[in-house]
Amino acid sequence: MSTHTDHILVVDDDRDIRQMVGDYLLRNGLRVSLAADGREMKATLDTADIDLVVLDVMMPGEDGLSLCRNLRAGRHRAVPVLLLTARDDETDRIIGLEMGADDYLTKPFSSRELLARINAVLRRTRMLPPNLQVSEASRLIGFGDWRLDTTARHLLDTADTAYPLSGAEFRLLRVFIDHPQQVLSRDQLLNLTQGRDADVFDRSIDLLVSRLRQRLGDGAREQTYIKTVRSEGYVFSQPVVLIGEGA
Numbered sequence: 626m627s628t629h630t631d632h633i634l635v636v637d638d639d640r641d642i643r644q645m646v647g648d649y650l651l652r653n654g655l656r657v658s659l660a661a662d663g664r665e666m667k668a669t670l671d672t673a674d675i676d677l678v679v680l681d682v683m684m685p686g687e688d689g690l691s692l693c694r695n696l697r698a699g700r701h702r703a704v705p706v707l708l709l710t711a712r713d714d715e716t717d718r719i720i721g722l723e724m725g726a727d728d729y730l731t732k733p734f735s736s737r738e739l740l741a742r743i744n745a746v747l748r749r750t751r752m753l754p755p756n757l758q759v760s761e762a763s764r765l766i767g768f769g770d771w772r773l774d775t776t777a778r779h780l781l782d783t784a785d786t787a788y789p790l791s792g793a794e795f796r797l798l799r800v801f802i803d804h805p806q807q808v809l810s811r812d813q814l815l816n817l818t819q820g821r822d823a824d825v826f827d828r829s830i831d832l833l834v835s836r837l838r839q840r841l842g843d844g845a846r847e848q849t850y851i852k853t854v855r856s857e858g859y860v861f862s863q864p865v866v867l868i869g870e871g872a
């Protein structure tokens with residue numbers, strides 16, 4: 626019985642950093658592919674089974690934030706992304722997470738920390754039981770009085786009026802849709818939507834759930850879509866139906 630060896634794609638225009646990271650990951654038992662830019666990244670993703678992308682933000686031409694956004698909109702959207710940023714800029718980190726990155730690391734970094742973060746992201750992506758992955762199989766997904774267009778990333782009501790979602794709202798709704806009628810803890814939701822562990826004082830996921838409830842028309846008392854499970858987390862209580870097959 627063969628065991629799976631995780632395949633990491635390192636994308637960085639700095640040849641020395643790219644090679645250093647690749648050599649270290651190889652020495653620690655991972656498979657590695659290297660890319661100098663977005664074109665090489667896309668070519669590798671199309672020809673190899675990649676488990677995680679380490680993606681530098683500051684690159685000439687199409688930068689890492691743009692590549693991450695496009696990756697999340699394409700057929701490789703489920704591949705985890707760890708961003709490398711050259712400066713400790715909170716704006717870059719927030720934008721990166723909004724674009725769909727699973728974690729970030731600020732340069733200069735230690736190879737040991739990078740490896741630890743890669744392993745943590747891979748664990749998080751595999752921490753839940755098998756789910757429906759319905760948003761990978763269909764462009765339109767129905768639940769209650771709403772449909773979600775997974776390509777345009779907006780909600781449609783019964784009158785076909787479109788309601789755009791922020792990146793964070795879309796990712797949270799997708800997590801709920803992929804795990805309907807399963808109780809998800811705050812830690813799980815934060816890990817799956819923002820790629821980080823929860824701090825004891827972190828209430829950002831509660832604020833995001835509140836924003837998504839407002840989008841869906843859930844009231845404080847009548848929670849039709851996202852119900853609070855006391856001391857446990859939240860559950861998406863509506864059945865999910867595939868409406869249109871994706872291309």
